[in-house]
Amino acid sequence: VNTTNTKELIAAKNKLNRLSPNVKAVVADEIKMYMAEGEAPIAVDWSGEATEMMSQNAHLHYVVPTEGSNMWFDNLVIPKTAKHFKAIYAFLNFMNKPENAAQNAKYIGYSTPNTDGYKLLPKSVRDDKQFYPPKRVLDKLEVYSNLSAKKVQQYNDLYLEFKMHH
Known part of the structure; x- marks a missing residue:
């Protein structure tokens, strides 16, 4: 996920080029429609987006590749230019209350890192290995490096070359 080895990056781009005939589109939000309507059989997307697609198409599943993948996080942050700290901290504290973290996770379909909130989720959600994978899967995930x-420019250039090839 974080390789800086140029040969590995070029090999990855070349593999994508070979797979290109199987690619319907290189898109962002439009993938939800393709997947929900069965117009594409596979996509790379976030877990929360997958729950939305899966709610519209029962034939879909969210899968983390056995080789590993990236680990990502949504974050609540305070901008450097913020002024209303009392309100900001009240909101952050509110969102971090277990009952609110659980309700938020159920509503948006993204997994919650709030362990007390996780315990409040229905058993069917807590036991869903698609969205709360076991440790052996989590151990193969990598956080993107800075x-x-x-x-980054090399990554972008190679991706653009792939998109132009497609």
């Missing part, structure tokens, strides 16, 4: 600007 790569150098030069390396």
Whole structure:
């Protein structure tokens, strides 16, 4: 996920080029429609987006590749320019109350990292290994590193080459 090895990056782009005939589209939000309507059989997307698609198409499943994948997080942050700290902390504290974290997770379909909130989720949600995978799966996930600007540019250039090839 975080390779800075140019040969590995080029090999990955070349593999994507070989897979390109099987690619319907390189899109963002439009993928939800393709998947929900059965127009595409597979997509790379976030778990919360997957729950929305799965609610519209019972034939869909959310799968983490056995080789591993990226681990990502939605965050609640305080901007440097913020002024209303009392209100900000009240909101953050409110969202972090277990009952609110659980309700938020149920509503948006994203997993919650709030362990007390997790305990309040229905058993069917807590036991859903698609969205709360076991440790052996989590151990193969990587958080994106903050790569150098030069390396990010290389990633972007190779991705653009792939999109143009497609």
